Amino acid sequence: MSDSHAHHDPHLAHHFDSHKQQFTAQKLGMWLFLATEVLMFGGLFVAYSVFRYNHPQMFHEGHKHLNWILGATNTVILLFSSFTMAMAVRCAQLGNNKAVIRFLAVTFACALGFMCIKYVEYSEKIAHGHLLGNLYDFEHKSEGAEGEGHSAVTHESTEDASRKSTESKPEAETQEEAAARIEGEKNQHVFFSLYFMMTGLHGIHVLVGMAIMIWLFLRARKNEFTPTHFAAVDLSGLYWHIVDIVWIFLFPLFYLIS
Amino acid sequence: MEINADSSAGVAPTHQAEPLNYLNHKKGIASWLFTVDHKRIGLMYLALIGVALFLGGVFALAVRTHLLRPSDKMLTPEQYAQMFTLHGVIMIFLVIIPGIPAVLGNFVVPLMLGAKDVAFPKLNLFSWYLFATGVVMALVTLFTGGLDTGWTLYTPYSSTSFSNVSLVGTAAFIMGFSSILTGLNMMVTIQTMRPKGMTIFRMPLFLWAAYATGIIQIIGTPVLAITLLLLLMERFFRVGIFDPAMGGDAVLFQHFFWFYSHPAVYIMVVPAFGVMSELITVHTRKTIFGYKAIAYSSVAIAILSVIVWGHHLFVSGQTMRTSVIFSIITFAVAVPSAIKVFNWMATLYKGSIALTTPMLFALSFLFTFGIGGLTGLFCGALAIDVHVHDTYFVVAHFHYTMIGVVMVMLGGFYHWWPKITGKMYHERLGQLSAVLVFIGMQMTFLPQFIMGSLGMPRRYYWYPDEFSMHHHISTGGSYILAAGFALVAFNLIWAIFNGKKAPANPWGGATMEWYTQSPPLPHNFDSAPEAGDPYDYTKVHWDNEKKEFISPYVQ
Ligand SMILES: [Cu+2]
Numbered sequence: 005m006s007d008s009h010a011h012h013d014p015h016l017a018h019h020f021d022s023h024k025q026q027f028t029a030q031k032l033g034m035w036l037f038l039a040t041e042v043l044m045f046g047g048l049f050v051a052y053s054v055f056r057y058n059h060p061q062m063f064h065e066g067h068k069h070l071n072w073i074l075g076a077t078n079t080v081i082l083l084f085s086s087f088t089m090a091m092a093v094r095c096a097q098l099g100n101n102k103a104v105i106r107f108l109a110v111t112f113a114c115a116l117g118f119m120c121i122k123y124v125e126y127s128e129k130i131a132h133g134h135l136l137g138n139l140y141d142f143e144h145k146s147e148g149a150e151g152e153g154h155s156a157v158t159h160e161s162t163e164d165a166s167r168k169s170t171e172s173k174p175e176a177e178t179q180e181e182a183a184a185r186i187e188g189e190k191n192q193h194v195f196f197s198l199y200f201m202m203t204g205l206h207g208i209h210v211l212v213g214m215a216i217m218i219w220l221f222l223r224a225r226k227n228e229f230t231p232t233h234f235a236a237v238d239l240s241g242l243y244w245h246i247v248d249i250v251w252i253f254l255f256p257l258f259y260l261i262s
Numbered sequence: 263m264e265i266n267a268d269s270s271a272g273v274a275p276t277h278q279a280e281p282l283n284y285l286n287h288k289k290g291i292a293s294w295l296f297t298v299d300h301k302r303i304g305l306m307y308l309a310l311i312g313v314a315l316f317l318g319g320v321f322a323l324a325v326r327t328h329l330l331r332p333s334d335k336m337l338t339p340e341q342y343a344q345m346f347t348l349h350g351v352i353m354i355f356l357v358i359i360p361g362i363p364a365v366l367g368n369f370v371v372p373l374m375l376g377a378k379d380v381a382f383p384k385l386n387l388f389s390w391y392l393f394a395t396g397v398v399m400a401l402v403t404l405f406t407g408g409l410d411t412g413w414t415l416y417t418p419y420s421s422t423s424f425s426n427v428s429l430v431g432t433a434a435f436i437m438g439f440s441s442i443l444t445g446l447n448m449m450v451t452i453q454t455m456r457p458k459g460m461t462i463f464r465m466p467l468f469l470w471a472a473y474a475t476g477i478i479q480i481i482g483t484p485v486l487a488i489t490l491l492l493l494l495m496e497r498f499f500r501v502g503i504f505d506p507a508m509g510g511d512a513v514l515f516q517h518f519f520w521f522y523s524h525p526a527v528y529i530m531v532v533p534a535f536g537v538m539s540e541l542i543t544v545h546t547r548k549t550i551f552g553y554k555a556i557a558y559s560s561v562a563i564a565i566l567s568v569i570v571w572g573h574h575l576f577v578s579g580q581t582m583r584t585s586v587i588f589s590i591i592t593f594a595v596a597v598p599s600a601i602k603v604f605n606w607m608a609t610l611y612k613g614s615i616a617l618t619t620p621m622l623f624a625l626s627f628l629f630t631f632g633i634g635g636l637t638g639l640f641c642g643a644l645a646i647d648v649h650v651h652d653t654y655f656v657v658a659h660f661h662y663t664m665i666g667v668v669m670v671m672l673g674g675f676y677h678w679w680p681k682i683t684g685k686m687y688h689e690r691l692g693q694l695s696a697v698l699v700f701i702g703m704q705m706t707f708l709p710q711f712i713m714g715s716l717g718m719p720r721r722y723y724w725y726p727d728e729f730s731m732h733h734h735i736s737t738g739g740s741y742i743l744a745a746g747f748a749l750v751a752f753n754l755i756w757a758i759f760n761g762k763k764a765p766a767n768p769w770g771g772a773t774m775e776w777y778t779q780s781p782p783l784p785h786n787f788d789s790a791p792e793a794g795d796p797y798d799y800t801k802v803h804w805d806n807e808k809k810e811f812i813s814p815y816v817q
Contacts, residue, residue, distance in 0.1 A: 043484035047484070136501050194503065
């Protein structure tokens with residue numbers, strides 16, 4: 005590079021004229037990226053709507069296997085982490101790196117807590133054979149034999165699955181209710197496909213968020229954030245809020261169906 | 263990035279008479295692979311796309327040669343399915359989608375803005391690596407089962423096919439992100455890095471087009487990404503989303519696929535519109551007619567393009583009401599497209615048209631795309647579409663639009679080649695290549711319109727004797743077309759080694775990429791030039807002593 009560029013402010017990339025221009029560009033870039041994220045999840049939400057519309061019973065049956073208390077706890081945890089993330093951004097804007105570290109640590113702990121609860125939920129599903137696609141336990145092998153029954157099960161025809169469920173129903177119910185329940189139980193693997201793909205993709209985003217927090221954490225320890233140079237925290241904060249918002253939609257759509 | 267380059271850049275190239283430029287200021291393969299310079303990244307895209315174009319062309323020739331005399335069984339039916347599928351996938355995902363946005367977009371956009379680079383140079387390099395990964399994976403597919411689903415990857419066949427759909431799906435997924443990130447980079451660059459004096463209505467029209475393309479890439483591509491992800495899940499876990507036997511929806515894949523892939527048509531075409539606007543005005547040396555109409559129509563196309571996907575599902579069992587709505591919106595897209603064509607024609611009117619190679623390609627586009635666009639209306643009309651659906655008519659229609667785009671792309675390469683390489687190509691050979699491409703194109707695809715309307719279905723391995731004349735002409739045309747492409751490649755490569763030295767402004771253009779030297783400085787401009795009207799040719803003067811055009815604010 006020619007020497008006229010050597011004396012630049014290290015925080016200002018050589019192709020930008022000013023901090024303001026650089027920050028505007030970064031912010032716009034982040035918003036556009038988040039738009040693509042929303043659209044990507046949007047595809048899955050459309051798939052969800054199509055199936056919810058075509059097979060309402062499937063969702064009604066499926067959601068009974070989800071633990072709404074764990075889901076609600078996770079919602080609270082993520083909401084709180086959004087607040088602490090916002091505080092970290094505020095502190096970065098003030099150049100208070102110590103406080104940035106503290107708030108990031110809390111946010112990270114929340115994210116970790118979220119993933120732990122997800123782990124508990126997932127292992128419970130796996131133990132019951134409530135898995136996606138052809139991994140779903142169509143023959144209910146794992147029922148009553150928790151913990152050992154999650155060997156991969158090959159796909160049985162759906163008629164078989166529905167016959168099983170007809171046999172194993174004790175309570176009295178009207179014919180219509182029974183028909184709806186059987187119809188719902190028949191397609192449980194699709195419900196869990198949607199559940200695992202949507203919460204799974206969201207979970208990956210949480211993990212990425214945690215990696216970003218570690219990176220910010222290391223930078224804050226070097227006192228890198230100043231009132232003129234805080235874009236990294238600010239934009240990561242935006243990302244984290246989107247991850248949060250996606251969950252706000254996922255929670256009622258899967259856990260609160262009635 | 264600088265660290266890697268230092269080893270090779272230590273010694274200034276004093277022995278060279280050539281002034282310092284982006285090509286000679288650093289040497290060695292590492293200085294390319296780790297560069298963040300938008301100009302070098304553009305060229306690296308060109309290298310990959312060149313390889314892909316060659317492969318895709320060879321596959322097309324294999325298909326056409328087989329159809330010359332199908333009774334000779336040059337290809338087995340399986341090989342035949344593989345050839346037309348790979349031709350489609352490669353040409354669309356590896357050549358035309360990235361062609362103008364990634365090669366010319368990267369090279370020209372920052373120069374037109376008088377900027378030193380795109381907004382996110384490292385992200386730009388990352389996009390290239392994503393793209394390169396996709397290309398490598400697509401090549402690996404050729405040797406590991408190939409692909410026989412057609413480029414549309416329709417389920418349920420694609421979720422059960424024994425060919426390597428998974429690898430191609432992953433490759434397209436990765437290249438999708440490359441496309442998204444490039445679009446994002448261009449949008450941010452154009453929006454935040456315009457120089458002093460460049461209001462949005464003083465932007466060169468190529469920038470409008472690049473911006474509109476970015477919008478489509480950002481809206482459409484994530485949906486493709488999730489669709490491919492679902493397809494992969496379907497193949498690995500039989501998740502059942504697209505599989506009626508598992509409780510899924512039979513046409514959901516088609517909806518998802520076309521929600522991306524119709525806009526993808528405009529990811530390919532809108533940048534070509536942008537290049538057209540530049541070629542037409544520079545080579546007629548006349549201000550563009552209807553600047554605002556052309557600019558707004560790019561954005562209108564971008565928006566309309568995401569709400570017409572249903573016209574690919576007319577015969578898939580969607581309700582008649584839905585089909586009628588999609589049909590009407592599809593007709594609406596013709597309006598902004600026609601606005602552009604009329605404005606270009608008005609620009610030509612009473613201009614001093616120079617029949618240079620880029621201009622010949624531009625004129626070829628007007629003709630070819632005109633036919634492609636108008637036959638698009640046939641396909642968009644419900645009653646006719648039921649008749650021509652899945653026939654050669656549709657094949658001819660989209661090749662008329664797509665090869666139209668390729669013509670502009672080649673015209674654009676010729677137009678900016680002096681800037682990119684600092685060398686002039688051979689004008690006569692260039693004109694010859696343009697004529698060959700034009701004649702080859704018409705000869706290949708005009709007969710396909712006719713046999714399509716007579717009922718010849720697409721993708722068939724065999725045909726009855728009554729179609730042999732059409733097929734023979736078509737195959738003959740494809741050889742001429744191939745010769746034209748080969749001549750273009752030869753001419754451009756020849757120019758690098760034997761071409762005359764190019765002046766800074768060989769065409770007398772008024773946009774800012776012509777203000778800097780050819781090839782440009784490593785950082786483009788010493789000081790940011792001030793922008794004026796990009797199509798005011800009165801400010802560019804012909805210097806009779808130097809025998810070249812002199813731009814204002816010469817660096
Ligand atoms: Cu379309």
